[in-house]
Amino acid sequence: MLNPLFYIRSIMLALSQIWANKTRSFLTALGIIVGVASVSAVIAALVGLKTKVLEEFEAVGASRMFIFPDRPSDAPENLYPWEDIRLKQTELDAIVTNCPSIRAISPSTDLGMSVQNGDQTITGVTVKGIWSDWHQTSGRSILIGRSFNSIDELNARQVCLLNDAAVEELQMQQDPTGSHVLLDGRRFLVIGLVETLEESIFGMNTSSAEVFIPFSMAAKLQSPNFFFIINALIESPDVAEEAESEVRFTLRKMRGIGPDEPDTFEVAAIDQFIDQFKALAAGITAIAGGIVGISLLVGGIGIMNIMLVSVSERTREIGLRKAVGATPTAILLQFLLEAVTLSFLGGFIGLAIGRLFAFGMTRIPDANLEQADIPMWAVILAFVFSGGVGVIFGMFPAIKASRLDPIEALRHE
Amino acid sequence: MLIEIRNLSKVYRVGVEEIHALRGVDLDIGSNEMVAIMGSSGSGKSTLMNMLGCLDTPTSGTYHLGGRNVGQMGARELASIRNEQMGFVFQSFELLPRQTALQNVGLPLIYASSGGGGSRRRRAKEALDRVGLSDRTTHRPNQLSGGQKQRVAIARAILNRPQILMADEPTGNLDSTTTLEILDLFAQIHAEGQTILIVTHEDDVAACCQRVIRLRDGRVDSDLPVAEDIAGRHVGGKGVRC
Numbered sequence: 001m002l003n004p005l006f007y008i009r010s011i012m013l014a015l016s017q018i019w020a021n022k023t024r025s026f027l028t029a030l031g032i033i034v035g036v037a038s039v040s041a042v043i044a045a046l047v048g049l050k051t052k053v054l055e056e057f058e059a060v061g062a063s064r065m066f067i068f069p070d071r072p073s074d075a076p077e078n079l080y081p082w083e084d085i086r087l088k089q090t091e092l093d094a095i096v097t098n099c100p101s102i103r104a105i106s107p108s109t110d111l112g113m114s115v116q117n118g119d120q121t122i123t124g125v126t127v128k129g130i131w132s133d134w135h136q137t138s139g140r141s142i143l144i145g146r147s148f149n150s151i152d153e154l155n156a157r158q159v160c161l162l163n164d165a166a167v168e169e170l171q172m173q174q175d176p177t178g179s180h181v182l183l184d185g186r187r188f189l190v191i192g193l194v195e196t197l198e199e200s201i202f203g204m205n206t207s208s209a210e211v212f213i214p215f216s217m218a219a220k221l222q223s224p225n226f227f228f229i230i231n232a233l234i235e236s237p238d239v240a241e242e243a244e245s246e247v248r249f250t251l252r253k254m255r256g257i258g259p260d261e262p263d264t265f266e267v268a269a270i271d272q273f274i275d276q277f278k279a280l281a282a283g284i285t286a287i288a289g290g291i292v293g294i295s296l297l298v299g300g301i302g303i304m305n306i307m308l309v310s311v312s313e314r315t316r317e318i319g320l321r322k323a324v325g326a327t328p329t330a331i332l333l334q335f336l337l338e339a340v341t342l343s344f345l346g347g348f349i350g351l352a353i354g355r356l357f358a359f360g361m362t363r364i365p366d367a368n369l370e371q372a373d374i375p376m377w378a379v380i381l382a383f384v385f386s387g388g389v390g391v392i393f394g395m396f397p398a399i400k401a402s403r404l405d406p407i408e409a410l411r412h413e
Numbered sequence: 414m415l416i417e418i419r420n421l422s423k424v425y426r427v428g429v430e431e432i433h434a435l436r437g438v439d440l441d442i443g444s445n446e447m448v449a450i451m452g453s454s455g456s457g458k459s460t461l462m463n464m465l466g467c468l469d470t471p472t473s474g475t476y477h478l479g480g481r482n483v484g485q486m487g488a489r490e491l492a493s494i495r496n497e498q499m500g501f502v503f504q505s506f507e508l509l510p511r512q513t514a515l516q517n518v519g520l521p522l523i524y525a526s527s528g529g530g531g532s533r534r535r536r537a538k539e540a541l542d543r544v545g546l547s548d549r550t551t552h553r554p555n556q557l558s559g560g561q562k563q564r565v566a567i568a569r570a571i572l573n574r575p576q577i578l579m580a581d582e583p584t585g586n587l588d589s590t591t592t593l594e595i596l597d598l599f600a601q602i603h604a605e606g607q608t609i610l611i612v613t614h615e616d617d618v619a620a621c622c623q624r625v626i627r628l629r630d631g632r633v634d635s636d637l638p639v640a641e642d643i644a645g646r647h648v649g650g651k652g653v654r655c
Contacts, residue, residue, distance in 0.1 A: 003523075003525065003526065005522065005523055005533065006523050006524065009523050016511055020511060316507065317509060319507075320503075320507040320509075320520075321520070321524070322468075322492065322495075323466070323468060323495060323499075323501045323507075324495065324496060324501065324520055324521040324524065324569070325492050325493060325495045325496020325497070325521055325524040325525070326492060326496075326523075326524045327488065327489050327492040327493075327524070328488055328489075328492075329489075330492075330523075330524055406468045407463050407468050407469055410503065410507070
């Protein structure tokens with residue numbers, strides 16, 4: 001309908017209007033700039049965090065499973081006393097015998113003890129009671145020496161494994177095997193050195209001293225109703241559901257839970273954590289989106305306000321344009337293009353600032369945001385939204401301009 | 414006849430009050446006439462001008478422009494008539510301040526439905542040539558004198574070679590020397606075959622036209638050739654003689 005010159009001239013005119021009123025245009029676009037900058041920064045942070053977390057999960061392995069006692073949700077505490085629902089040795093044995101989809105399994109219980117080697121004493125050290133399968137289920141292998149064998153477990157022998165932090169803090173030789181340490185005064189033979197994992201964001205930080213003892217030994221040292229969880233490795237991620245139902249069936253049978261009664265334990269696979277994390281990330285994105293929606297709304301109102309001012313300042317110009325043959329549609333498009341150009345510029349500057357923020361994030365040490373980046377979909381979304389804000393909030397002033405009576409407009413002072 | 418007006422009326426409603434700006438005007442204007450429309454404030458001359466310029470539509474009566482009934486046209490058709498068949502010149506020039514003379518002259522082309530890209534610039538240049546401002550193409554309005562501004566506005570008005578050139582108090586903001594220059598320019602354009610309507614309250618400007626239409630209270634008071642109109646009348650204004 002309108003020739004291309006009209007669009008080129010309108011955009012040029014819009015840019016020259018914006019340039020002629022630099023301060024005003026900048027203040028007007030500020031709402032959009034802040035909105036787009038903040039949402040792109042939040043999305044960049046989330047993307048960085050997500051990439052990192054998923055990488056961690058990958059490293060841990062998707063075929064890991066955890067079994068731990070858990071009250072049914074909403075159930076009163078006194079109905080399910082801790083002593084009843086905690087995992088028991090017999091249940092552990094039953095899972096070992098009855099769950100063929102599980103490849104490796106190990107209980108794990110924590111004690112806090114003091115560890116002594118000669119003059120060196122460290123207090124409050126985490127001492128873990130484990131089976132030898134724990135190295136598989138946790139992905140932490142033996143570097144020097146050996147792990148526990150069935151004799152160690154069966155006889156609850158006083159043997160232990162250390163990690164390198166413990167070796168260092170206790171000032172032992174690099175190969176600590178064959179030496180003895182005192183755990184709360186008991187003499188334990190060191191038989192191996194356990195790998196330390198890279199620092200992780202899940203609190204699996206193994207940079208502090210750790211000592212491992214046979215699970216049966218830990219059971220003897222613990223209080224009678226002690227708490228442990230079960231780490232398991234399933235045959236493959238494909239049989240995750242089978243493994244889960246095997247464990248569920250075994251435990252429900254052992255505990256005599258009726259068909260209509262809820263589980264008093266939880267079987268959790270890594271997949272679930274990934275799903276939960278993704279849901280959490282999506283939730284945060286939605287909330288950030290909502291906040292940005294508000295700032296875009298405010299920005300849009302700013303644009304509408306300034307466009308109304310612009311229409312009233314340029315009433316004579318509108319009158320003249322109509323006199324030389326501009327149709328109402330042409331006037332409407334001209335002002336709409338001006339609003340959209342303004343909000344697009346805001347979106348562009350906002351994205352640039354968001355990019356700077358994202359770049360800054362990757363430089364923060366220990367923030368786990370090395371991979372923060374604004375994904376393509378967010379860039380497109382930012383432009384679509386800022387353009388949309390321009391159209392929606394520019395529409396009212398543009399309609400107002402297009403409806404001006406040319407005679408009245410030309411007479412306007 | 415280029416313009417045929419029959420029993421044209423315009424009623425404005427201001428609140429509950431009705432204002433009869435035009436009360437049954439009959440008018441014929443032929444091609445290549447140069448007509449002055451005069452009348453005191455409130456006589457309806459501006460309203461008539463707006464009707465003739467297709468800026469406004471009548472309440473009753475008919476207006477045929479080149480045989481087409483303007484009263485029955487929609488906003489888009491009126492805009493296209495204004496674009497192609499009307500050229501407007503205003504008292505206060507109405508140039509866009511941030512655009513060059515050439516861009517100002519080319520403004521109607523933005524809203525034209527046809528015409529190739531390269532020829533637009535050429536046509537705008539031609540129009541500036543015709544008003545004698547070919548050396549001012551890149552100047553902005555604030556770098557031009559009042560007379561030059563009005564020449565740019567006239568160049569813009571004649572760009573599309575309209576059937577009618579309408580000037581609303583074109584010399585109202587100009588001194589006598591410049592007024593004479595602009596009137597010379599009008600005479601020159603008229604000599605090239607252009608129909609020109611000038612709304613003015615200056616007798617000496619009207620004296621430069623062929624025909625003078627005087628309005629009073631929304632009616633045509635007199636419609637005479639210029640010689641008869643000024644006969645025995647004291648010609649006021651700035652003392653311009655054409």
